[in-house]
Amino acid sequence: MDPEPAGVTPSAAPTPVEPLSPTVRRGYALGSVATGTFGTVPGLLLLPYLTDTLGVAAGLAAVLVFLPKAWDVLLNPVAGRISDRSVSPRGRRRPFLLRAGTALALTFALIFAGPSAPVWLAAGWVVVLFLACASAYAFFQVPYVAMPAEMTLDYGERTRLMTWRVAVLALAILLSGATAPLVVNAVADAWSRLAGYRVMGVYIGLVLLVGVIGAYRGTRDAPDHGVASPSGTTREQLRLVAQSRDFRALLTTFVLQAAGVGAMLAGVAYVASNLLDAGGADSILFVAFVAPALVVTPLWERFARTRGKRAGYLAATAFLGVGAACTFVAISGSAPAAYAAAAIVGIGYAGAQVFPMAMLPDVAADDAARTGQNRTGVFTGVWTAGETLGLALGPGIFGLVLALGGYVSSRDGTAEQPDSAITAIAVGFSFVPAALIALSVVWLLRYRLDDRALRVPAPRRTPDQTDDPKESR
Template sequence: MDAQAAASRATGGLPPSARRGYGLGSVATGSFGTVPGLLLLPYLTDRLGVAAGVAGLVVFLPKAWDVLLNPVAGRVSDRSSHPGGRRRPFLLRAGILLAVAFVLLFSGPTAPTGIAAAWVVVLFLACATAYAFFQVPYVAMPAEMTDDYDERTRLMTWRVAVLALAILVSGGLSPVVRDALGPTWGYRGVGLFVGVLILVGTVGAWWGTRTAPTRRAATAGGSLADQLRVVGASQEFRALLAVFVLQALATGAMLAGVDYVARVLLGSTGASTVLFVCFVGPALLVTPLWQRLGERRGKRTGYLWGSLLLGAGALATLAATGLGTVATAVTVGVVGVGYAACQMFPLAMLPDVAAADTARTGEDRAGTYTGVWTAGETLGLALGPFLYAAVLAVGGYVSSTDAAAVQPDSARWAVALGFTVLPALLVATSLLLLRRYRLDPKVTP
């Protein structure tokens, strides 16, 4: 550990290099968390010709596996005694496997439909498995890197800023790559492009955090079931997790709907990139402002304000889609401002919960907390496209390998409602639960 890192440990802060290095991991998590939600469902319905309901199930099942696997990955990292650190060595190994599996995901056969769908299930399952052993240790690291309440917010500011850039690049350019390379090579190009991004984020986070200070408390004893009972007993964690999962459902549904809104409602495949930029781009500008708000008013207050913008923007988009691309882009931009807060604040609050548990018990179970957290996030992001696909199925969406297939009015309404009203209702429900969170020294109970 260098002198800068040692001084930072003494003061509770972190050296800037550690913040930047940690933030680079979001290139991997942002790319993998975004592109499948954005393009995997259209790939299945409009490239492979899989029915919307079945396609939603194909997207959901491998992610459901992670719901079971993530707590296991957390417990495995909790028990790690690797000399390179309790969490960090997992980043390199799992990240490389994830990059390879993602390239293969979009490189399989396109016919017959059954075999093509099976290929997607198997490779997406491989991606989900590798991602669990990357994401869980990665998200657990902040609880052990600093004890400072505001420093965790600053650390998440870096992470969310890089996350926004990663989402903007991967989500904004992936449709461009697909369209530029044509129907045969387009999705394969997307797989290679995103695989390279994942690899860059993996190596960057692993190398960039090599001098980051880490706190090593005693490993919590007992079985995984014992640790899950302790984690589940935390009222603050239950409230925070429920809010985050409901909002992951909302954002998952909106991500799945971007391509459909662009093609079906706005009549332009290129509009998907515009909407995506408007969804993610604001985070690059407003994340420092959200950080200042959190330091002055508390993380819960910032989370509340961001959630209100997220839900209101989604609802306003229902009317905006009838007015054209420009109006829709404006309301989606409002969603993006709220989305930045709804990523930064809960991720800064999670290590507060884990650290409070360690301070109380003297045992480190940050990995188990994170495993349950990421399981919930994964479930929400997986169910989001599944719910959106269900809305499409109810609306009679016509799946076809012909991009010019005419959709009935009921399907057009389904595309719109799944992108706007459904997310707004989910966010509104989450706000009822956020008031139960009290682990915030800047909020009066």
């Protein structure tokens, strides 16, 4: 049965809540250093690593990139269920951040530390280590994404918390996505391309570790408004979660958009090396894609306060889709035009991160208020499984488009490409993502939980109150 309208559910009743302290907001946001980095770098560099360094055929490389992520689709709901039932004096979710996050950093570095020949052995190493890395990420990401619904009961506070998170997420994506190719290229110029990827793997592993430790320490004083863990089997809980109409609509929207963004990320290196005649085009194109988020993220939050999250998500999706279609201009070889189109994508991308991340806790909290059971971990497990599927489908789809276009793989990245491959790169980078994003609008229009009655008024604060709830008591 679908959930009742938001205006008549128990979650709509005003509840006195205290704002989260700036320390907790910043601490939680640091976890996005890990999620943003891992969500970006494999999608950006793993496919070209396989095709242009290890010499794996484009079609096979697409499958190899997809399979470990597909495993997470099954694992993430299990990770959510386990974290729902976890009991620890350090918090229900926090121990997962440290343990799984440390494993994530280590296994990521090892992905690029394997043999380079023969091709079957090199490819096998990548698949096994990427599978281990994706598994560790599941047990970090799912508890991390589940925390906001338990940290605060306030509708607006969740948006503010997500705004902090997305700001850090944008910085992390910008830092990792722009510098990872620079590290590869710098080391490649001095030694070899293979050495460049190995150094990059260690560098990104350290970046991941910074986000892991920051989130673990920063949330040690976070409130916990969690309710009783759900009873029943994992299958029963998944069935109950699947009955939420709003969750289905939101998840499908996000998965389709993640696939579109994933295809664009996978195409950056190929567009830079085959379409744009400009030095450092891969890093510049990526910066043009991400940098606008640093400016517009607060504006999207303001939009949500006045127009609602759903309306904001629709507006952001429009920017995302139009910008994606405009990037086809890269086939002309004009780097400035490609950068401008990427900037339009970036404006939409910021909102397409802020709004669904703020809407998911609303769905989970509404379910908890109606049922009295905490299925937050199950919701976020399914959610992150969907996100993982989308980000895996993106590079997979792009790789298949390359294969259909006759892309020629090599061990040094210097193979001359036929005209059909050049066209495939441009189409896979622009019109394919744009089509996926346009399709997502059909599902976003079905989301109905964004009702003003759902909003819980923020507590009034006297002039002598501080931002820290502990100090204001």
